[in-house]
Amino acid sequence: MLDQRDRRIVEYLQHDADMPVTDLADLVGLSASACWRRIKSLEESGLITRRVALVDRRKANVGMTVFVAVRTSRHSIEWLESFRSAIADIPEIVEAYRLTGDMDYLLRMVVPDVEVYDAVYKQLIARLDFTDISSFIGMEELKYTTAVPMNYLI
Amino acid sequence: MLDQRDRRIVEYLQHDADMPVTDLADLVGLSASACWRRIKSLEESGLITRRVALVDRRKANVGMTVFVAVRTSRHSIEWLESFRSAIADIPEIVEAYRLTGDMDYLLRMVVPDVEVYDAVYKQLIARLDFTDISSFIGMEELKYTTAVPMNYLI
């Protein structure tokens, strides 16, 4: 269904979303209109969800990354739902996953400094109870990309 | 230097990068040309770095997230550099951080399944030696956003 050209279109758009359609068409060896139709269909199919602007974290003064691993003893649906809504409400939390293993949940936060981290931490424990929280400060970001590999398409 | 309107512009663009300038101008209460100039200056200052297309991980067949915590005894610059280049080369690794604490490094990978995870794992250990590797499989993505909070701007 999706061929090599679709993959390449997505690969390029994952790195630069406002490349002109004509340029992209040249890169993948397609006419502009053919390329345009493919982009639209990739968007309609939902493979491409949206286009966003990325921000320099340092310049936005949230250069500090903190990972927070939390565990809970309350393994109910209700707990999960209120955890989920707490996470959604706190903009400093940019990622959150439920994990296998003994960690339960892993959060990634971006904050200006430890003081703000502490404030967010307090917000969190005010809303929910955790049996264990441990945090790891990111000293250096070695890699961060929003681009996912396109070579596993079915 | 940056006022409330600049913040709001960035907030909107972080969620939808191809909103027409006129719409954005209305939202922040500016004329289209004034809004346009601010966007350009935000891009030139480097606060807005670029615009990218986001992809549905499931539909790209990389629905599985694995966190890999690695430790090393080789704390040299050389080791770090070859680690960095290994990470850069492997597209399944989408994030990598050097941490405080006893974890040393934390990687986030996106893969189709455990088989592919294992293959990537083998690639990694073929290129570098680690004293310890532990992995955590993400069972559920509770939150993932590329948008960082704009309320800490200096």
Add this chain to the structure above:
DNA sequence: GGTGAAATCGTAGTGGT
């Protein structure tokens, strides 16, 4: 300094071959 309105220009999007 920054703004807003109008004029221009370029490219996305449409339709036909």
Add this chain to the structure above:
DNA sequence: ACCACTACGATTTCACC
């Protein structure tokens, strides 16, 4: 896939505060 055309939104200009 290509071409011609249209329509809209991105830039530019300029007068203004």
